[in-house]
Each structure stands twice: as structure tokens, then as C-alpha cells.
Amino acid sequence: MRIDCDALIVGGGPSGLSTGLFISKKGFKTIILEEHNEVGRPEQCAGLVSWRIGWLPQHLVLNKVDTARFCLGKESFEVYSKKEMLVIDRAGYDKYLAENALTEGVEIRLGERVVGLKEGCVVTSKGGHYSGRILVGADGPNSIVARLAGLKQPNNLLFALQCVANGVFEQDVVELRFDPEFSRDVFAWVIPLSRSKARVGLLTSDNPWPRLRLLLKRLNIGYSCGGLIGDSIRFGIMRRTSSRRVILVGDAACQVKPFSLGGLVYSRICSRIAGDACTAALERNFFSEDFMAEIYDSVWRKTIGGALKKGLRMRRFFNTVRRIPVSFTLTRILGLSLLAGRVLDPDFLRNSPVY
Numbered sequence: 001m002r003i004d005c006d007a008l009i010v011g012g013g014p015s016g017l018s019t020g021l022f023i024s025k026k027g028f029k030t031i032i033l034e035e036h037n038e039v040g041r042p043e044q045c046a047g048l049v050s051w052r053i054g055w056l057p058q059h060l061v062l063n064k065v066d067t068a069r070f071c072l073g074k075e076s077f078e079v080y081s082k083k084e085m086l087v088i089d090r091a092g093y094d095k096y097l098a099e100n101a102l103t104e105g106v107e108i109r110l111g112e113r114v115v116g117l118k119e120g121c122v123v124t125s126k127g128g129h130y131s132g133r134i135l136v137g138a139d140g141p142n143s144i145v146a147r148l149a150g151l152k153q154p155n156n157l158l159f160a161l162q163c164v165a166n167g168v169f170e171q172d173v174v175e176l177r178f179d180p181e182f183s184r185d186v187f188a189w190v191i192p193l194s195r196s197k198a199r200v201g202l203l204t205s206d207n208p209w210p211r212l213r214l215l216l217k218r219l220n221i222g223y224s225c226g227g228l229i230g231d232s233i234r235f236g237i238m239r240r241t242s243s244r245r246v247i248l249v250g251d252a253a254c255q256v257k258p259f260s261l262g263g264l265v266y267s268r269i270c271s272r273i274a275g276d277a278c279t280a281a282l283e284r285n286f287f288s289e290d291f292m293a294e295i296y297d298s299v300w301r302k303t304i305g306g307a308l309k310k311g312l313r314m315r316r317f318f319n320t321v322r323r324i325p326v327s328f329t330l331t332r333i334l335g336l337s338l339l340a341g342r343v344l345d346p347d348f349l350r351n352s353p354v355y
């Protein structure tokens with residue numbers, strides 16, 4: 001049986017849930033298809049976000065940090081943030097967004113994996129046929145909606161692996177380790193949850209497993225197997241993130257910080273823009289490729305396009321300096337880290353409002 005709606009969203013992560021909420025609030029019938037049987041699981045995130053994530057219930061904030069320590073071998077420097085960064089319960093965050101979306105009338109269908117298109121309908125692994133006047137791809141870094149719509153995602157794919165480790169940690173300090181042995185091209189992180197627990201993980205373009213084992217050995221810490229997670233992240237700037245009747249949002253649109261690879265804040269910003277774009281198209285019943293580009297692509301690029309470019313530059317800069325360990329010491333001695341703390345914004349969105 002075919003099920004019709006105004007907005008059909010593939011992916012029940014933060015981007016799909018937030019976009020769905022904005023569309024449904026305007027009175028349009030919205031359905032989200034999520035392949036997993038539970039929202040927020042598996043939990044694939046370190047959960048480090050800036051204040052721009054907006055208001056959250058207190059129980060979702062597990063820790064607050066104000067210092068980032070950049071390490072390379074024995075060299076390091078610290079950058080202090082005037083505003084604390086939050087370490088959040090990511091599964092709880094997704095569930096909170098889902099509750100809000102349900103309250104606004106969004107229908108979330110779990111265990112529905114989209115496998116293709118047939119006769120204008122999205123087809124799921126359970127044999128469901130769904131049709132929306134507009135289709136939103138919020139299905140992450142390996143988006144099937146992007147593939148079906150001919151919207152090419154960049155080839156920059158990184159693999160992440162993270163565990164929850166027990167040890168002794170500084171509760172207000174996040175460590176970023178740039179040693180090539182831990183990551184070929186990005187970094188490893190230690191994000192404290194408390195004085196005795198931390199999320200320890202890394203991103204790399206090759207096999208992350210031997211590198212994580214080495215990292216844990218070097219840090220001399222053990223991990224609780226239950227907390228082991230792995231996923232991929234894609235970064236870069238997509239040429240197009242919309243086409244006729246289709247838009248991509250969040251990781252599917254590579255709306256991810258190219259330096260830290262965090263995506264939750266940009267997802268929050270772009271979901272609102274995607275929600276507005278979808279409602280504008282639905283209200284006018286007009287979905288041409290040019291119109292979608294005008295009301296969606298150009299708006300999100302104006303908002304975070306500059307930040308994406310800055311992030312890419314920062315990424316290139318660190319990939320150069322990590323080859324020169326003394327540069328980390330020089331940064332500390334010359335006081336450049338103090339300057340960085342004043343001028344750098346964790347989301348590269350200085351002067352932008354909180355969304």
C-alpha cells in the first residue's frame with residue numbers, strides 16, 4: 001500500500017527530526033523513515049558541542065569543558081574558550097528531538113530502511129511504498145537520497161572509532177592528539193565525562209581499530225567494551241544539495257565542520273533553513289530545481305559557507321604543522337594560543353547569532 005504525505009524525510013537523526021519538526025509545525029503532513037528500531041541508537045558521537053546547540057534539558061548535559069589541549073608527542077598548547085563547551089548525552093539528545101517532533105505531529109516510522117525508488121515512490125526494506133511532495137535526505141554521510149537524486153557527495157570519507165574509557169582525567173580539558181600514529185590525517189580525542197570516565201576516539205582515513213588500540217595503550221587506560229562505536233564522516237563542500245523536489249540536510253549535505261568534524265551545531269542551523277525551504281516550496285506548490293537552489297542552497301551557504309571554508313583552511317594548516325612538533329611548543333611560548341582563544345570560534349561562526 002502506498003502512503004502519501006507532504007514531506008517525506010529519510011533519516012531519524014538530529015537533522016531529520018529537527019527538519020521534520022519545523023515542517024510539521026506549519027501544518028504539513030510529515031513522515032520520517034528511520035532504518036533503526038530505536039531513535040538515538042546506536043549512539044555514534046562524542047557529543048561535544050558549543051552553546052549554539054541551544055537550550056537543552058539539564059540531564060542531557062553530562063559535562064562542561066573550557067580548555068582544548070592540542071598535543072603532538074610531548075609538545076602541547078592550550079586554548080581556553082570564554083564560553084564552556086558541552087559534553088552531551090547524544091542518544092538522549094536524539095530522543096529529546098524525537099519527542100518534540102512527535103508532539104508537533106511528525107510520524108516517525110522505525111525499522112524502515114529506504115532501499116530505492118519505484119514508480120515515484122520511496123521503497124523500504126519492509127516493502128513499504130511512500131510518496132512525499134518533497135523528499136528530504138537526512139540520511140547521513142552515505143546518503144541513498146543523494147545517490148538517487150544524482151547529488152554527488154565528496155569522496156573525503158573518514159572513519160571514526162570511539163570507546164568509553166576508565167582512568168584519571170582532567171574534567172574540564174578536552175585533549176586533541178595530532179600524532180600521526182593515532183590518525184593519518186585528523187586527530188584523536190579524549191573528552192572527559194567525569195574525573196574517571198572519558199570518550200576516547202579518533203578519526204582517520206584508514207583502519208581506525210589498530211590505531212585506537214595503540215592510543216589506549218599509550219594513554220595507559222582501559223575501556224568498557226559496551227561503549228565501543230564506529231562510523232564514518234564525510235566532509236567538503238557540495239556543489240549542489242538540492243534538486244527538483246529533493247533537499248539534503250546535515251551530514252548528508254556535508255554540513256559538517258571540516259576541522260573538528262562536528263556536525264551537530266551546523267545540523268541545527270541548517271535544519272531550520274531546510275524546514276523553511278520545504279514549507280516555502282510546499283506552500284507555493286512549486287519545486288523546480290532553480291527555486292529549490294534559491295530558497296535552500298544559497299541560504300545555508302550564506303549562513304555557514306564561510307565557516308566551512310575557514311574549517312577547510314584550518315584543516316590544511318594543522319596537517320602541515322603536525323609534521324613539525326616544535327611548532328606546538330612555539331605556539332605556546334609565543335602566546336599564540338592565548339590569541340587563538342580570543343579570536344577563534346569553535347564553530348567558525350564569530351558574530352553570528354545563536355540559532
Ligand SMILES: Cc1cc2nc3c(=O)[nH]c(=O)nc-3n(C[C@H](O)[C@H](O)[C@H](O)COP(=O)(O)OP(=O)(O)OC[C@H]3O[C@@H](n4cnc5c(N)ncnc54)[C@H](O)[C@@H]3O)c2cc1C
Pocket residue numbers: 010011012013014015016033034035036044045046047048049112113114115138139140141144160161162201229230231232233249250251252256261262263264265267
Ligand atoms: C564517532 C563520531 C563522533 C562524533 N562526535 C561529534 C561531536 O563530538 N560533536 C558533533 O557536533 N558532532 C560529532 N559527530 C558528528 C555527528 O554525529 C553528526 O554530524 C550528526 O549525527 C549529524 O546528524 P544527521 O541527522 O545529519 O545524520 P545522522 O546522525 O547520521 O543520522 C542519519 C540517520 O539516517 C538513518 N539512515 C541512513 N540511511 C538510511 C536509509 N537508507 N533508510 C532509513 N534511514 C537511514 C541512520 O540510521 C541515521 O539515524 C561525530 C560523529 C562520529 C561518527
